[in-house]
Amino acid sequence: xxxxxxxxxxxxxxxGIGAASARAFAKRGARVAVVDVNADGARAVAKEIGGLAxxxxxAREAEVTAMIAExxxxxxxxxxxxxxxxVATGGDPLHTPISVWDSQWxxxxxxxxxxxxxxxxxxxxRRSGYxxxxxxxxxxxxxxxxxxxxxxxxxxxGLAEWLSITYHDKGIRVSLLAPLGVRTPMLGDVNSAFxxxxxxxxxxxxxxxxxxxxxIDAERFLILTDPIAxxxxxxxxxxxxxxxxxxxxxQKTLEGGA
Numbered sequence: 001x002x003x004x005x006x007x008x009x010x011x012x013x014x015x016g017i018g019a020a021s022a023r024a025f026a027k028r029g030a031r032v033a034v035v036d037v038n039a040d041g042a043r044a045v046a047k048e049i050g051g052l053a054x055x056x057x058x059a060r061e062a063e064v065t066a067m068i069a070e071x072x073x074x075x076x077x078x079x080x081x082x083x084x085x086x087v088a089t090g091g092d093p094l095h096t097p098i099s100v101w102d103s104q105w106x107x108x109x110x111x112x113x114x115x116x117x118x119x120x121x122x123x124x125x126r127r128s129g130y131x132x133x134x135x136x137x138x139x140x141x142x143x144x145x146x147x148x149x150x151x152x153x154x155x156x157x158g159l160a161e162w163l164s165i166t167y168h169d170k171g172i173r174v175s176l177l178a179p180l181g182v183r184t185p186m187l188g189d190v191n192s193a194f195x196x197x198x199x200x201x202x203x204x205x206x207x208x209x210x211x212x213x214x215x216i217d218a219e220r221f222l223i224l225t226d227p228i229a230x231x232x233x234x235x236x237x238x239x240x241x242x243x244x245x246x247x248x249x250x251q252k253t254l255e256g257g258a
Contacts, residue, residue: 001130001173001216004029007075009068009119011058011111012085014041017134017182017212020205021082023049024213033071036085058085058111059103068118078119080216082132083112084177090148101148108152112159120172127171130216133160134177137229141236142247144254164221175215177223182208201226 008025012018014036022032026049036042039055046053052074056067072078086108090096112133123129136143139153157176164174181202203225215223224230236243 001080001219002028003080003213003216006030006079007033007071007077008080008082009033009035009054009071009078009115010082010084011035011056011115012134014038014045017177017179017205017208018082018084019045020209021084021212022046022051024206024209025080026051028213030080031075033067033075035067035071058114059106061110061114061117064111064114065118068115072122077122077126079128080130080132081115081119082134082212083115084132084134085111086134086136086153088146088149090146092145093147096148104148104152105155108149109155109159112156116163120167123172124167124170129171130173130175131160131163132175132177132212132216133163134179135160137178137180137224137232140178141232144247144251160221173216173219175212175219175221175223177208177212177215178229179203179208179225180229182225201228 003025008030010018010022010025010032013022013034015038018036022034022045025032032049032051033054034042034046034051035054035056035058037055037057039053042055043053045051052071054067054070057063068078087104090100090104116131119129133156135156136149136153138150139157143150157178160174160176163172167174183202183204208225211223211225235246
């Protein structure tokens with residue numbers, strides 16, 4: 001799909017990958033709705049690109065439904081929905097409060113579902129639409145130290161795969177963004193043990209945004225941010241037991257702060 005003259009909604013677009021993608025989409029001629037719970041940040045990015053700022057708490061279905069309706073009222077039918085917003089709070093199953101699980105599930109998974117329920121009927125009626133879902137390599141491999149994040153991102157991978165299988169022949173295209181480390185606030189200290197040992201080559205948000213644009217143009221499902229990600233996926237698929245043992249060794253390294 002070419003982005004020129006398309007209407008795109010991007011969530012989590014006040015900073016990081018979302019903001020960089022809003023700029024990249026607008027550069028290609030798309031009309032962009034900049035969606036974020038950070039209202040001031042959303043307005044700043046929207047002003048920069050000539051887009052539409054739509055502050056929204058994506059954990060609340062009513063707000064997401066109203067946001068989509070407002071975007072369509074002001075910009076027209078939505079051609080591209082980029083479900084990018086996410087949080088990485090959480091830890092192990094014994095010490096992470098259930099409230100954190102609930103909150104992260106709402107933002108990392110259900111916000112995708114809420115938006116889908118609002119845009120899919122129109123896309124299916126037009127037999128045209130594009131869905132982009134930001135997961136993480138944590139959703140394909142795992143994320144040491146953060147079970148909550150890994151589990152919710154695995155759910156996003158499953159959601160995107162199902163959508164691609166089910167709706168491809170009905171005119172809907174789907175891409176899954178599964179980044180390794182990206183220099184955003186979510187990654188934190190790029191010199192931490194996790195960043196140095198487990199995050200892979202660190203990319204800039206602008207680099208990732210260009211990869212998303214290229215994937216949409218090619219209508220390609222999986223978006224990896226570095227070739228090493230494919231190698232790690234192959235290692236897991238080819239010998240799961242060996243991969244698990246390697247990940248256990250990595251876990252020990254991280255626990256030691258090496």
